[in-house]
Amino acid sequence: MFELTGKKAVVTGGGSGIGKAISIVFARQGAEVHVIELSHEAAAQTLSEIEANGGKAYSHTCDVSKQSQVREVFKSIAQVDILVNNAGIAHVGNLENTSEEDLDRIYQVNVKGAYNCLQAAVASMKQHSGGAILNLASIASHVGIPDRFAYTMSKGAIHAMTMSVAKDYLGAHIRCNSISPARVHTPxxxxxxxxxxxxxxxxxxxxxxxxxxxxxxAKPEEVAALALYLCSDEASFITGCDYPIDGGFITLNN
Structure with a gap:
């Protein structure tokens, strides 16, 4: 089950944390993994772990907020079967102490970066009989989190874009879902x-x-296991859904 042999998977922010764990498990299940990272050094570490276990992976140094860079990377990959939109940055602050610069920075990476990758991936998937997209949202897109105004804005957008893409590309056999983690123990x-x-x-x-x-x-590997399921053929009847992986945060914190 959950075999990805013969599939090309793009994972943004695959150099550390959740993205790294997803890249490693996808490669273990047979996918050719393409790690998109701003840090060449971080991507190299992920690739070395994948290759040490007999997997196949490539790294692409890219700023996801730059559409021209994203398009060039996807053009070089050619066929994309799976996209995991994981790259993102955080910000601490409420409405009043979030500056315009802070908001723009979060938007550029978390929202526009996801948009750039979605657009490039969908174009490829439409040419190759469909695919699976997974976006990393957050519990912040479901419940109020203190001092996370800009971050919540961006993850709310991720959740909404997931639903929109899922609806618009049903006929193209493109599935689109999201995961909403609570806190995950990462570097x-x-x-x-x-x-x-x-x-x-x-x-x-x-x-x-x-x-x-x-x-x-949560452990990054636990999020990766859910990502694997949602991007595998075993989840072929699932689209337009968000999956909290939150240790009960949304429903049991009362």
């Missing part, structure tokens, strides 16, 4: 805690972990 989380709470790392990690009713953060 980004460790860096965020170290930067904002120096000397309180263990205390803050425990506090953030317990905001999930299940009592811990």
């Amino acid at each position: 980004f989380v460790d860096g965020f805690i170290a930067k904002n709470y120096p000397g309180q790392e263990e205390e803050m990690f425990e506090k953030l972990s317990k905001t999930q009713p299940i009592g811990r953060m």
Whole structure:
């Protein structure tokens, strides 16, 4: 089950965290993985792990917010069977202390970056009998999260774009779904805690972990397992859906 042999998968932000875990599991299941990353060094680390396990992968240094760069990358790949829109950046702040520059920066990467990749992937998929798209949304697109105004805006857009693409391309046999994770233990989380709470790392990690009713953060590999299912042929009857993977955050935090 969940075999991806013969399929070409594009994973944006595949150099670390969730994107890296998705890239590794897709390659393990037989896909030819194309990692789109701003950091060549990060992509190289993912590729080395994939190749060490006998997988096939390529890296493409690209700023997803630049449409011309994205189009060139997708043109070089030619056929795209799977797209995982994972690349994104975070921001802490409410409406009043989110600057115009902050909002534009989040929009450019999280929203426009996803749009650029969606547009390029759909064009390819229409020429090759369809495909599967998975966008990384967030629990922030379902419930209010304190001090995440710009980030919530961007992930709400991801959720909405998922529904729109799913509806518009039913006839082209293109499925489009999204995943909404709660907190996932990635190097980004460790860096965020170290930067904002120096000397309180263990205390803050425990506090953030317990905001999930299940009592811990997710592992990137757990998100990757769900991504694998949704992009596999076993999920061929699923489109236009969002899947929270949140340790009960949305429904049990009461």
